Amino acid sequence: MILLVDLCNRTHPLSRDEFVLPIAHIVEKSGTTPVIRHYTQLSREDCEAASCSILCGTALKDNEFIHHLDEFQWLKEGRIPSLGICAGMQVMAKVFGGKIEQGDEIGMIMVRTVREDPLLEGKQEFSAYELHSFAPVPTDSFLVLAASSRCVQVIRHQSLPLYGVLFHPEVRNEWVVQRFLHLFMEGTD
Amino acid sequence: MRLGVLFSGGKDSTYACGRAMEMEEVVCLITVRPQNRESYMFHTPNIHWVRLQAEAAALPLIEVESEGIEEEELRDLARAVMLARDHHAIEGVVTGAILSVYQAARIQKICRDLDLWCFNPLWHTDEASYMQRLIDTGFHIIISGVFSAPFDESWLGKELDIRALRELSGFTRTHGITLTGEGGEYETFVLDAPFFEKRIQVEGASTEYHNYHGRYDITAARLVKK
Incomplete structure (x- = not known):
């Protein structure tokens, strides 16, 4: 089962249409129907059933998730291969001791690969859609795979199956989600 | 949350308005009326009839004229959003953007500069399902x-x-x-x-x-x- 984790503020669920459903649509196109859970409602059963998870982004003004890192400690176990998108990447960095700094980017920007990795294979440089007010500064437990002129854009944990991307792959870079699924899910293309 | 909807009278902004109403309080519609038919940002056919649509929806309308010149349109849009904030105390803006990065990024920047939320409930939606749902x-x-x-x-x-x-x-x-x-x-x-x-x-x-x-x-x- 592919688990999509909704990081949007529950008080304002209109963002779910914008940040979770487009990712669900990409997953569905790979032939699997994902299970969507809000991060405050994740159960042990959900985590045990998940073969991989995607932590979705949030609206520009929505940073509530960062005050609830205790809800994301399951990432530390590294049992579920996970892809953090924007807010999801910030959570990953923080859970492993990293920092979040002011740093906004909005719109299409150029991302350059700085370290080879199966996720970015053949992509030395690509244009990506950004929508963030803060940028993560991960600890050395993560390798930096790609960056923009302003901040780190793609990370991978040194030993656990965890990736983070700061840009929004649902816009013009669906291949990122598809490759992540391909890397960790048998039977998906 | 009190929201203003960027409203053109077309299907996408109207659907986005209805979707926002299901979850938040929509307090006004916001329309920029370009004089230039080739506007980069705004839908133009029948834009003058949005008043009748606003009346049909029983929602107040904030309307701003624009010469419809690229980039200057953005200042006109920001002016319209500021009017909605000042007159209706909106805390956020809703748009019907589906795929246009050009539109979405510019509206996001205006909202950031005005410290407003920005919601795009149709963003990268499954187009076939959406059209059928309409x-x-x-x-x-x-x-x-x-x-x-x-x-x-x-x-x-x-x-x-x-x-x-x-x-x-x-x-x-x-x-x-x-x-x-x-x-x-x-x-x-x-x-x-x-x-x-x-x-x-x-x-x-x-x-x-x-x-x-x-x-x-x-x-x-x-x-x-x-």
Whole structure:
């Protein structure tokens, strides 16, 4: 089962249409129907059933998730291969001791690969859609795979199956989600 | 949360308005009326009839004129959003953007600068499901402009029903149009929506059409009971 984790503020669920459903649509196109859970409602059963998870982004003004890192400690176990998108990447960095700094980017920007990795294979440089007010500064437990002129854009944990991307792959870079699924899910293309 | 909806009178901003109403408090519609028909940002056919749509939805309308010149339009949009913030105390803005990074990024920046939330409930939606949902949930939509092949004159004023949707789906395969018209291939006007208290009846219209470009201009319309 592919688990999509909704990081949007529950008080304002209109963002779910914008940040979770487009990712669900990409997953569905790979032939699997994902299970969507809000991060405050994740159960042990959900985590045990998940073969991989995607932590979705949030609206520009929505940073509530960062005050609830205790809800994301399951990432530390590294049992579920996970892809953090924007807010999801910030959570990953923080859970492993990293920092979040002011740093906004909005719109299409150029991302350059700085370290080879199966996720970015053949992509030395690509244009990506950004929508963030803060940028993560991960600890050395993560390798930096790609960056923009302003901040780190793609990370991978040194030993656990965890990736983070700061840009929004649902816009013009669906291949990122598809490759992540391909890397960790048998039977998906 | 008190929200203002960037409203053009077309299907996408009208649907986004209805979706926002399901979860938050929509307190006004916001329209920028470009004088330039080739506006980069804003939908133009029948934009002057948004007043009637606002009345049908029983929502106040903030309207701002724009010369429709690229980038200056953004200042006009920011001015309209500021008016909505000052007059209706909006805390956020809703748009009907589906695929346009150009539109979405610019509106996001305006909201950031004004410290407002920005919601795009149709962003990268499954276009086929969305179009079907419009029909299934009782939207009454007509084609108000066509701007690409293979649309002929018969499309002007045509109702977007299941048959029209089937034809549009065919055009996505044969001519590469976007199903929702997000690429500017066609424009729409909403005569009725589930949240409208009254529906719009068109009582007069004129058309002009040349070389796959045409407009259906409503010249007379009134509200009638649903």
